[in-house]
Amino acid sequence: MTETQHFEVVVIGGGSGLTAAYFAGQDNRSVALITDRPEAIGGTCVNFGCIPTKTLVQSARAVDVIRSTASFGVHVDLRTLRIDFAGIMNNMRAARADNAAGARRWVESAMTPFFSPVRFVGDKLLETEDGRRITGDKLFIASGARAAIPPIDGLADTGYWTNEDVLELIEQPASLIVIGGGYIGVELGYFFAALGTEVTVINPDDKLLAEDDDVRELFTREFGKRARLVTGRAKRATRTDAGKRVEVADGAGHSHSIEAEQILVATGRQPNTQSLNLAATGVQVDERGAIQVDAHLRTDHADIYAYGDVIGQGMFKHTSSAEGELAYRNSQNDDHRADRAMSYRANPHAVFSDPEVAAVGLTEAECDKQGQDYRVSTLHYADIAKGKIVGAPAGFAKLLIENDSERILGCHIVGPDAALLIHEVVVAMNTTAADASLVRRAIHIHPSLSELVGTLFDQT
Numbered sequence: 001m002t003e004t005q006h007f008e009v010v011v012i013g014g015g016s017g018l019t020a021a022y023f024a025g026q027d028n029r030s031v032a033l034i035t036d037r038p039e040a041i042g043g044t045c046v047n048f049g050c051i052p053t054k055t056l057v058q059s060a061r062a063v064d065v066i067r068s069t070a071s072f073g074v075h076v077d078l079r080t081l082r083i084d085f086a087g088i089m090n091n092m093r094a095a096r097a098d099n100a101a102g103a104r105r106w107v108e109s110a111m112t113p114f115f116s117p118v119r120f121v122g123d124k125l126l127e128t129e130d131g132r133r134i135t136g137d138k139l140f141i142a143s144g145a146r147a148a149i150p151p152i153d154g155l156a157d158t159g160y161w162t163n164e165d166v167l168e169l170i171e172q173p174a175s176l177i178v179i180g181g182g183y184i185g186v187e188l189g190y191f192f193a194a195l196g197t198e199v200t201v202i203n204p205d206d207k208l209l210a211e212d213d214d215v216r217e218l219f220t221r222e223f224g225k226r227a228r229l230v231t232g233r234a235k236r237a238t239r240t241d242a243g244k245r246v247e248v249a250d251g252a253g254h255s256h257s258i259e260a261e262q263i264l265v266a267t268g269r270q271p272n273t274q275s276l277n278l279a280a281t282g283v284q285v286d287e288r289g290a291i292q293v294d295a296h297l298r299t300d301h302a303d304i305y306a307y308g309d310v311i312g313q314g315m316f317k318h319t320s321s322a323e324g325e326l327a328y329r330n331s332q333n334d335d336h337r338a339d340r341a342m343s344y345r346a347n348p349h350a351v352f353s354d355p356e357v358a359a360v361g362l363t364e365a366e367c368d369k370q371g372q373d374y375r376v377s378t379l380h381y382a383d384i385a386k387g388k389i390v391g392a393p394a395g396f397a398k399l400l401i402e403n404d405s406e407r408i409l410g411c412h413i414v415g416p417d418a419a420l421l422i423h424e425v426v427v428a429m430n431t432t433a434a435d436a437s438l439v440r441r442a443i444h445i446h447p448s449l450s451e452l453v454g455t456l457f458d459q460t
């Protein structure tokens with residue numbers, strides 16, 4: 001039997017797992033990093049998620065800019081517009097390979113890597129596929145999530161793409177069915193539609209995304225100008241002579257049939273816990289397979305922490321990184337004060353589609369459900385000076401403030417640079433009182449889009 005190697009810190013997962021590994025390295029701990037995809041160090045974000053997809057979205061934005069110049073008195077001959085799809089994809093893949101190689105070099109120099117799938121074979125005891133055994137004082141599980149494929153009859157035989165497959169394309173599809181109108185559906189749907197693919201998005205609800213209702217309404221209306229939207233659930237997929245067909249049940253007893261060259265499935269994520277044999281070490285998962293953690297990101301095992309997509313609490317890179325630092329710090333300190341608890345109250349997110357969406361805090365529906373005493377205010381881009389200058393795009397910012405306390409409960413922005421604009425509100429919400437006066441006191445540059453937020457707060 002091989003000898004078990006012991007480390008002070010053991011991390012499973014080469015994505016946001018690198019955050020805990022980084023902070024452990026800063027503390028001069030011995031660190032083992034175990035990950036099953038050595039060619040994809042950096043994980044989903046670097047290789048199959050945030051970075052490559054936003055690189056593609058940037059090309060879509062470039063096309064949009066060119067198409068919109070006439071309204072600023074600049075005329076280009078759109079007949080000369082040529083999309084080098086293979087070039088766009090190759091550039092994205094080259095940048096991705098560079099990022100992953102850089103991350104791998106760092107891992108190999110800063111810690112002890114094990115490039116293998118791993119599973120628990122005992123209490124805090126891990127085994128790689130080739131039989132190497134690893135244990136540690138503190139363990140971190142950051143094994144992420146993968147595309148969840150819903151039970152659609154015939155889908156496997158018909159063939160479909162996930163977010164990973166799409167990144168390998170060389171040829172642009174002429175038409176595409178996107179199953180799921182969430183983050184991935186509308187970001188990749190935007191990319192393909194802007195480049196000229198005929199896109200159909202199938203979503204159970206007639207409004208896309210899981211945002212504040214007003215945001216969903218405007219987003220769906222605007223996105224619907226680019227793509228065909230079909231309300232219902234994909235139930236069955238088949239091959240046709242020309243491509244693929246999906247049958248959709250709309251919930252009212254009707255069904256539609258949609259045909260396209262290809263299918264992209266974007267219906268959520270499934271935590272990677274099944275193959276870890278967590279029962280061997282006493283770590284519990286919930287009904288979705290997500291690891292259960294307390295507010296300090298500790299699992300049911302006192303020395304094992306979990307964070308990132310595998311705990312399923314807001315599957316974002318920035319969230320995973322924040323959790324990773326906190327989990328590591330908590331593991332080195334038995335002091336379980338409230339300020340060491342992970343807070344998602346001011347955890348923002350953005351959807352990089354068109355229009356762009358960003359939000360932090362509660363939606364109006366959540367405020368109502370919680371019985372909050374609050375007021376709402378909305379300001380449109382077209383109502384501020386810079387908004388007019390940039391062409392009065394459809395979009396607005398919406399603020400929810402608690403009466404009496406003036407505490408910011410939530411803010412939602414849909415329109416250009418939403419992801420940038422939300423940060424002023426995120427900072428204000430991170431103060432102890434989350435008091436709106438912080439933003440009101442700030443002087444906002446005129447004319448800039450930041451006045452959308454400044455004026456919104458002034459008027460609320």
Ligand SMILES: Cc1cc2nc3c(=O)[nH]c(=O)nc-3n(C[C@H](O)[C@H](O)[C@H](O)COP(=O)(O)OP(=O)(O)OC[C@H]3O[C@@H](n4cnc5c(N)ncnc54)[C@H](O)[C@@H]3O)c2cc1C
Pocket residue numbers: 012013014015016017034035036037040042043044045046048049050051053054116117118119142143144145163184272275276307308309310314315316317318319320352
């Ligand atoms: C298409 C797409 C676009 C996205 N865009 C954004 C965005 O714009 N902004 C944003 O904030 N978030 C975005 N996200 C979400 C973001 O990518 C994730 O929240 C984040 O990458 C999660 O990090 P993680 O470390 O939890 O998981 P991962 O990065 O998936 O890392 C998990 C690691 O564990 C390894 N692993 C799994 N099981 C085992 C095992 N048994 N043994 C060994 N290793 C194992 C995996 O190979 C992987 O390296 C996007 C996601 C997708 C899919």
Ligand SMILES: NC(=O)c1ccc[n+]([C@@H]2O[C@H](COP(=O)([O-])OP(=O)(O)OC[C@H]3O[C@@H](n4cnc5c(N)ncnc54)[C@H](O)[C@@H]3O)[C@@H](O)[C@H]2O)c1
Pocket residue numbers: 150179180181182183184185187202203204205209232233234235266267268269314315316349350351352
């Ligand atoms: N910008 C970002 O931060 C970003 C971008 C992409 C992905 N992500 C992360 O990745 C996660 C996964 O993204 P996603 O888009 O796959 O999931 P999602 O949860 O955002 O959306 C999935 C959508 O698919 C729909 N759906 C489910 N079953 C269906 C069926 N049979 N037919 C039709 N529609 C169906 C759901 O109702 C939902 O609207 C996100 O939740 C997010 O955490 C983040």
